[in-house]
Amino acid sequence: MKGLIFSAVEHAVERVFGPGEWDDVLDNAQLDGAYTSLGNYDDAELVAIVNALPEDTGPGIDDRLRWVGVNAMPFLVDAFPKFFEDIDLRGLLSSLNHMIHPEVRKLYPGATPPDFDIDDSEEGIISLRYQSERKLCWLAEGFVLGAAARFDESITVKQPQCMHVGADHCDLRIEIHPS
Numbered sequence: 001m002k003g004l005i006f007s008a009v010e011h012a013v014e015r016v017f018g019p020g021e022w023d024d025v026l027d028n029a030q031l032d033g034a035y036t037s038l039g040n041y042d043d044a045e046l047v048a049i050v051n052a053l054p055e056d057t058g059p060g061i062d063d064r065l066r067w068v069g070v071n072a073m074p075f076l077v078d079a080f081p082k083f084f085e086d087i088d089l090r091g092l093l094s095s096l097n098h099m100i101h102p103e104v105r106k107l108y109p110g111a112t113p114p115d116f117d118i119d120d121s122e123e124g125i126i127s128l129r130y131q132s133e134r135k136l137c138w139l140a141e142g143f144v145l146g147a148a149a150r151f152d153e154s155i156t157v158k159q160p161q162c163m164h165v166g167a168d169h170c171d172l173r174i175e176i177h178p179s
């Protein structure tokens with residue numbers, strides 16, 4: 001996983017829990033934490049960090065990955081403001097596969113962000129089909145929730161199918177509530 005994501009987690013932890021907390025997380029995870037945006041790091045390090053987060057981020061790995069997604073999004077917004085300009089959540093999600101993640105692949109050689117199958121044909125609903133060996137569907141849920149917060153949109157995210165309960169892919173069903 002690219003260092004950019006680790007930097008986003010660091011910023012989230014420091015913003016929410018205060019300066020110094022990131023060092024405690026790294027100590028708990030037994031990592032030295034010298035992450036650079038362009039560097040590539042073992043996915044296991046992200047898992048160790050998520051497990052070492054403060055208890056308030058949630059009891060399970062699912063809650064914690066959602067927490068990471070929600071709270072890391074402001075860092076991504078600051079780093080890539082143009083992706084979030086003149087757009088809403090529906091537009092952002094539609095541009096994930098053909099703009100955002102392809103741009104990430106160009107800017108960060110070696111990055112392997114996921115491709116989603118996106119279905120927005122149903123009024124008020126967007127479905128993202130997610131398949132990745134990393135099985136980070138809860139992180140994806142968090143990113144979607146974090147992006148919705150950025151646009152001040154109210155949504156509900158459910159997973160009628162999930163790789164963690166035996167399916168071969170995850171379906172994120174995002175319901176956008178009328179404002």
Ligand code: HEM
Pocket residue numbers: 001002003004005076080083093096100101104108110111112113114132133134135136137139140141143144147
């Ligand atoms: C709501 C929108 C987004 C969703 C649902 C999403 C989802 C994900 C997920 C689930 C991953 C983990 C990799 C995997 O599962 O294989 C990932 C990786 C990544 N995403 Fe996104 N993402 C979103 C927006 C963004 C934005 C705005 C950026 C900023 C440019 C971004 C940059 C990245 C990067 C750098 C990685 C790491 C790839 C790697 O290290 O190989 N994503 N994304």
